[in-house]
Amino acid sequence: MSAEQVARALERYDRSSLTLCSIGSHSALEVAYGARLQGLRNLVVTAKGREQTYLRHFAARALPVRRGCVDAVVELESFAEILRDDVQKRLLAENCLFVANRSFEVYLRQKHEYDEIERRMLVPFFGNRGLLRAEERTAQAQGGAADQYALLREAGIRHPQQFASPEAIDRLVMVKAPHARVSFERAFFLASSPAEYAETSARLIDAGVLTSEGLAGAVIEEYALGPSVNLNFFYSPLLGELELMGTDTRRQTNLEGLRNVPPSALDAVRGVAMRLEEAGHIAATILESMLEPAFEMGERFVAAARAMAAPGVIGPFALQCVVTAGPPKELVCYDVSLRIPGSPGTRYTPYSAYRWGRDVSVGERIAMEVVMARDTDRLEEVLT
DSSP: OHHHHHHHHHSSSSSGOOEEESSSSSTTTHHHHHHHTTTTTTEEEEETTTOOOIIIIIIIOOOOOOOBBOOOOOOSSSGGGGHHHHHHHHHHTEEEEEEOOOOHHHHHHHHHHHHHHHHOOOOOOOOOOGGGGGGGGGGGGGTTTHHHHHHHHEEEHOOOOOOSSSGOOOOOOEEEEESSTTTEEEEEESSHHHHHHHHHHHHHHHSOOOOOOHTTTTTEEEOOOSOOEEEEEEEEEETTTTEEEEEEEEEEETHHHTSOOOOOOOGGGOOOOOOOEEEEEEOOOGGGHHHHHHHHHHHHHHHHHHSSSSSSOEEEEEEEEEEESSOEEEEEEEEEOOHHHHHOOGGSSSSHHHHHHHHOOOOHHHHHHHHHHHHHHHHTTBBB
């Protein structure tokens, strides 16, 4: 949508009844909760088989006591139906501002290209809708638009070295390829030589985890050694400031299970493919001495995104890093999230309280920005 289209949509909106909207997965409850804290309405778009969380278990009720956080639900057969004209008209009539999450990208991308998603979503987005595609790792898949590696290079942020071919492998690498059976998941394996790459990939193809076609487009990058930490930032165009909302690390299947296997049983799982599927998140602080390099990294990323994909970052984004051994210790960014993170647990790290005097979740911070923009007549600065 153009700035003119956003302005036309807002002209028809009742600004006293703005509604934060997201699809019912990933972080929808976080958005709903944050909206209510700031006096905004919320609406969750659900898919068949996933609606009870929002219709029953967390529905907002007033009697006999106030409980729940979800104000309204739109039920669809599948998430991709959100692009239907009648659904878009319904959301526009509800004065919706859409908050995209990872599930929105994943499920709609099974049926639609990014160009179509951006064009047919008539509801104004909180954030930069044009940056969602930059989470991809190949510009070719995005019609030449900047991918996350291009943004990291522009920002001068260290990320794992990539290898153009298996024959170039000269250290421990992680191979990331499309999963053969789960289209929106990736399959991962480790290798430290061309021979190990060939042996492991052949075994995974035989097991139906990979395909030869998927392997041909796989990303091969060095495996950075160290603990992982997600730096969950929020850039406010209204304040012109970068905030660290919180830090966390992931719990993933089946990696966490493999880590817990006792040495005596390692042979039994030697052939088990690593999956790295999201299972949850854990709050994890970082050393205070690392806050300054973390902020410098975040500010360089904001500047790079503004230069390469104007208007750049609006609201939440995350740089997912490994802390490598020193001296000095260094943050190596292995992944980028250009929308609301999946972890509401970041509020249980102290950083938002250091800034705001109390714990502020990312959902509430989005709602705060919307309220500030509404009350100062600057909504167009945070919407696309």
